[in-house]
Amino acid sequence: MDGDLTFRVPEPGFIDNLLSVLFPLRCVHCGAFGYWLCQSCAEALTAIGPENCSRCGRPGLDKVATCAECRGRNLPFGFARAAFRFEGPGRSLVHALKYGGQQRLARLMAAISCSAASLTVPEKDVTLTYVPLHRSKLASRGYNQAELYAKALSRLLDLPLTGLLEKKHPTPPQNRLNSKQRQNNLAGSFALRKEAGPPNSRILLIDDVYTTGSTAAECARVLCGGLGARVDVWTFARTVKE
Ligand SMILES: [Zn+2]
Ligand SMILES: [Zn+2]
Incomplete structure (x- = not known):
């Protein structure tokens, strides 16, 4: 960098x-x-450059092209972008924030991802939101790493942040499942929070890592369906299968 x-x-x-x-x-x-x-x-840190899939942000493609993974897939978000590859120090930062209790890292991660070449700072009519945890996971971890990262981004970018989603029931960890199993695992598990006020017409959904896009897609489906807003996705890191 x-x-x-x-x-x-x-x-x-x-x-x-x-x-x-x-x-x-x-x-x-x-x-x-x-x-x-x-x-x-x-x-x-392996930054994801400006050249990436127009939908999922997979690096190494011309900006207007769509990667093989996205072709024929009905993704409910506009685009997903990540700052870094989920490897090396990028992976260590995510793990320390998520599993190591190092909540203060969220500010650092927001600061370094804001200047990443792959990300465009959103315009003013955007509401930030984040991928929620089920209350049982929130109780055991003590915090939601995606919410902390989103809060730090909200402060840095001076954009409003609202918790628009809730996770209705706990789901088994995604990391040992394939793409299809991930989709089935999450289907119907997210819902709009009743107390959430109306957001702007564009929503930027924040998470720590983009893997197959199943979580982002399921959250975006609920947000688009319930609020009629355009949803884009911003994550700190992204896995890249070669
Ligand atoms: Zn793609
Ligand atoms: Zn070091």
């Missing part, structure tokens, strides 16, 4: 100093002391 991406802790106060003695800060990928993400790991 270009630019200075050395992510040290800013201006530590007394509590931060105490915590840093008890729990020294380490780079999420290589373990170097004193950083959330050290300079060399920041440079090793």
Whole structure:
């Protein structure tokens, strides 16, 4: 990546100093002391360039082309874009935020993804929302990593954020399922939150990782159907099958 991406802790106060003695800060990928993400790991993030599938954002294609995975697929979102490949330091950041309890990483991840070449900062009439967790998962993890990332993006981009969706019932983890099984696993599991106010005419759905697009597609289907809005998808990372 270009630019200075050395992510040290800013201006530590007394509590931060105490915590840093008890729990020294380490780079999420290589373990170097004193950083959330050290300079060399920041440079090793694999950015997804501006040339990618017009629908799903799969890299390596002319902007107007659609990849083989999307052809013939009825995707309910306009486009999906990700900042980095889900590998190396990008994968470590997602894992540390999602499973490592490192909630503060959401701000860093928002900051570095906002400048990614694959992403265009949305216009003003956009409402941000995020992929929800079922309340049982939320209770065990203590937070929703997609919501934290979306909140950080909302602050940085000065765009409104609303929790528009809820997950009605828990579903088994997606990571061991194929694309068809993922779709079936999620079918009917998301719903519009009753208390959610009307959003703008465009919605940007935020998640941490795009894998096969099943989660994004199911959420977008509910949002489009219930609100009649255009939905696009923004994730921090994306898996790329070669
Ligand atoms: Zn490092
Ligand atoms: Zn595609």
